[in-house]
Amino acid sequence: MSFIDTLKYDERGLIPAIIQDAENGEVLMFAFTNSTALKKTLETGLMHFYSRSRNKLWMKGEESGHTQKVVEMRVDCDTDALLIKVKQKGGACHTGFRSCFYRKVEPLAVDTDKYTEDGKKLFNPEDVYKGKKKKAR
Amino acid sequence: MSFIDTLKYDERGLIPAIIQDAENGEVLMFAFTNSTALKKTLETGLMHFYSRSRNKLWMKGEESGHTQKVVEMRVDCDTDALLIKVKQKGGACHTGFRSCFYRKVEPLAVDTDKYTEDGKKLFNPEDVYKGKKKKAR
Numbered sequence: 280m281s282f283i284d285t286l287k288y289d290e291r292g293l294i295p296a297i298i299q300d301a302e303n304g305e306v307l308m309f310a311f312t313n314s315t316a317l318k319k320t321l322e323t324g325l326m327h328f329y330s331r332s333r334n335k336l337w338m339k340g341e342e343s344g345h346t347q348k349v350v351e352m353r354v355d356c357d358t359d360a361l362l363i364k365v366k367q368k369g370g371a372c373h374t375g376f377r378s379c380f381y382r383k384v385e386p387l388a389v390d391t392d393k394y395t396e397d398g399k400k401l402f403n404p405e406d407v408y409k410g411k412k413k414k415a416r
Numbered sequence: 417m418s419f420i421d422t423l424k425y426d427e428r429g430l431i432p433a434i435i436q437d438a439e440n441g442e443v444l445m446f447a448f449t450n451s452t453a454l455k456k457t458l459e460t461g462l463m464h465f466y467s468r469s470r471n472k473l474w475m476k477g478e479e480s481g482h483t484q485k486v487v488e489m490r491v492d493c494d495t496d497a498l499l500i501k502v503k504q505k506g507g508a509c510h511t512g513f514r515s516c517f518y519r520k521v522e523p524l525a526v527d528t529d530k531y532t533e534d535g536k537k538l539f540n541p542e543d544v545y546k547g548k549k550k551k552a553r
Contacts, residue, residue: 280529282521297434297443304441306434321526352524353517354531356509360446362517372493378478379492380499384419387489389458392417394491 283317287359293329294361298371301350301364307371308379312361324349326365343407345369370401373408377401420454424496426516430466431498435508438501443515444508449498461486463502480544482506507538510545514538 288294293311300307302392312320316327316336326339326347340346347365354361381398384391425431430448437444449457453464453473463476463484477483484502491498509516518535521528 281526282528282531283526285529293445295432297446299443305548306436306443306499309432309434309492321524349524352521353515354519354521355446356511356513356518357516360516362443364445374493376493379494379497380490381493384489384491387458387486389418389420389455391419391424394417394419413447 280410281318282354283314283321286314286317286354286361288313288359289359291331293331294359295362296326296328296363298326298347299362299364301366304379305378307347307365307367307377320349326363326384339371340368343369345371345407347371372398373404375400375404375407390392418455419491420458422495423451423454423491423498425450426496427544428468430468431496433463433465433500434497435463435484436501437505442448442515443517444484444502444504444514452478457486463500476508477505478543480506480510482544484509509535510541512537512539512541512544 286294292313295308296310296312300306310328313329316329319327326349327336328339329336342385346368349365351364352361370377376398378398382394382396385395425429433447433449435445436445447465448468450466451542452464456464464478465474473489473511483505486500486502488501490517495512507514509518513535515535519531522532
């Protein structure tokens with residue numbers, strides 16, 4: 280018996296995963312995972328997700344080398360969302376930023392129509408993904 | 417024109433929202449919101465969500481008083497997830513814990529079959545919700 284089998288997955292068999300930096304608490308990314316990807320995550324110690332657009336399981340960093348070593352895994356009150364604390368190698372975002380949440384709504388108002396970019400850029404995605412348009416790999 | 421109209425909502429018109437404590441970085445809860453709830457959030461300064469199970473817009477704390485004052489709102493690289501930093505009044509979780517993520521997987525292994533509860537309990541839900549079984553209100 281595994282806790283993985285008792286989690287509540289949505290109609291697509293997915294569960295939301297919030298990825299947080301284990302050291303400084305920065306939220307790095309948000310993605311969906313599933314039971315197979317979770318088993319793989321626990322077996323390898325490295326974060327695996329399920330991509331809806333590509334319809335496949337993927338390991339974060341499989342192409343970029345920017346892996347996420349799992350330090351702690353938490354579950355919410357309804358057992359339908361995960362909070363996973365990781366040790367992030369390089370940047371979590373495929374755009375080159377450390378966190379995918381590199382833009383903020385400023386001013387904090389309904390009529391704000393663009394974002395303020397204030398995240399920390401770590402790499403040039405063209406160097407890492409060899410010019411191919413890839414998402415967060 | 418509002419950034420709210422440019423966000424990518426899922427097929428149900430929802431967008432995931434990660435709620436983080438603006439002061440200490442603790443992830444407090446995860447829920448879905450929508451464009452109407454977001455407009456309401458920005459107009460009032462208090463976090464509003466959309467409940468799939470109850471099929472209605474709700475303000476966090478509308479019954480418990482445990483409101484979330486929005487301090488910062490961030491959007492991810494794909495514009496399909498939000499990270500919202502808040503000033504939390506009382507506990508975020510309907511179970512009485514400060515965070516909904518009050519349980520962790522320990523040991524971090526596939527065959528772990530129960531959770532370790534280590535969150536901070538702030539209130540007795542029966543006192544706050546007057547004995548009614550309610551979710552995170």
